[in-house]
Amino acid sequence: MSHGAIGSQAVGSAKPSVKFFEGEKWLVLTGLLGFLLAGICAVWVMLYGGPVAPGGNVSSAFSFNAALGIFLLSTAAITPFSALGGKGRAFFRWSFIVIALYSYLAETVQNFRGVNPRFVKGGIPFDVTVGSIFAFVALLLVLCYLFFAIQYFRRKAYRLHPELLVGIRYAMIAVLLSFAAGIWMSANGGRIVGLHGNIIWLHGLGFHALQAVPAVAWLAGYTSCTERTRSRFIHATGITYLAGLTAIGWQTYLGQNILEWSVLPLVACGCFLISFASGVLVLCKTAFGLHLFNQISKRSQTA
Known part of the structure; x- marks a missing residue:
């Protein structure tokens, strides 16, 4: 089902x-x-x-x-x-x-x-x-x-509910990483690590996986994609989200700002963009997404 x-x-x-x-x-x-x-x-x-x-x-x-x-x-x-x-x-x-x-x-x-x-x-x-x-x-x-x-x-x-559960599983792993970051803050006596590292980014973004990844898995059920394609979208969303969190965590551990122009922040940004793009593609393949896309196309043509 x-x-x-x-x-x-x-x-x-x-x-x-x-x-x-x-x-x-x-x-x-x-x-x-x-x-x-x-x-x-x-x-x-x-x-x-x-x-x-x-x-x-x-x-x-x-x-x-x-x-x-x-x-x-x-x-x-x-x-x-x-x-x-x-x-x-x-x-x-x-x-x-x-x-x-x-x-x-x-x-x-x-x-x-x-x-x-x-x-x-x-x-x-x-x-x-x-x-x-x-x-x-x-x-x-x-x-x-x-x-x-x-x-x-x-x-x-x-x-x-196999597909939805895959999305929730990724979210649960991310949430546990957030809890680990919270314990890290307590042991550290605050959110600041080194000169510029801030644990709160890892702590907060991990919890947001609870909304992001299961939502993509749920939307995938409203598409006409094959089971294999839906699974790929869900895994792509979850894996890249976790990879982005890992990059942020490592940058923070090094005591560096995640907003600076260096390898790990760029990797994290790329991972989250891929995760977000997977969600957008799934949305576009739903009936609502297709209707919205058609409406935007018609308006752009008449403009």
């Missing part, structure tokens, strides 16, 4: 009907809470600025809440395809929600109080305790997501 049939079981197919976000209302609401908190932080920043003495920054809370909200929504979208049983999904869902709620609270409240929740310097015992628990919660988040990621490498999940 192609991805276009996901959510509406084909006649005579033994595969169950599955929809994105199915059964994950509370995970979705927790993700939306991140956008609400980010909006509050954004209003504060516009009115009073980001920095809060002595060490807080509401701008950091804004970016964190928005990023965690996107991450939760992306996770909620693909959770139904993990082949986890009811108890396994409940365990992951509520563990993840509790972790997210504490993370929202610590990041937002502490930055408004003028305290960096991750790297507390000269804080009162309360601040040190919140920071220590935050570090422990971050570790639980990694372990919880590792349990979740493993489910997509099971045969049961692959048999149900």
